[in-house]
Amino acid sequence: MGRLVKACAVVAVAASLGLGLTGCSAAEKTVAYTTSSVTLEPGEALVVDFGEINPTVGDAWVITREPDPAVLGPGDERSRYLGQDGETGAPSEVSYRFAPVGDGTTVIQFEYEFRGAVPEDADDQQTAEITVTVK
Structure with missing residues (x-):
């Protein structure tokens, strides 16, 4: 992790000097977890916003399908x-941030959990699936 921080620092300094390097971009596109698809520009990270939840009582959103590692981190x-x-x-x-890795399309899935498990009541069960395209 230390190398990544150092690399981003070097890129930030180079960018501030006008050298035009990319890679650790701060550009982000934020979408609600209810979004079904999104397209990202080169270097643009995805932020999936889950709004307010209460982890102190056991609320959580977990990733159930990781994105293709060739497209998103x-x-x-x-x-x-x-x-x-x-x-x-x-x-x-609560939100999740995914950094772009390469061009392509991938799917990310999330599921709501209460105290570490999917709620038994169907009315309390929630999932999210977002198709992400990086150009």
Whole structure:
């Protein structure tokens, strides 16, 4: 991981000097988890937004089908706690970020879990499937 950070730092410095290198781009396209398909431009990362969930009570969205590694990198879960300092039990904003690797089309699938399992009640079961094309 240290090499990746150093590589991104070198690219950032080179880009700021106008050398035009690409690779660790900060460009992102954010979509809701209910989106069925999305097209990314070269260097543009995908962010899948799950909105507010409450992990403190057991809510979670998990990847059930990883993207093709030739098209997108593995999902990096992001979470921002919405409670006050010292407060417990507040929700978080949750998303997954996928960095582009190469051109092509792939599918990512997610499933909602409560306390580590798919809810038994069909009304509480949720899935998401997004077809991603990188040009």
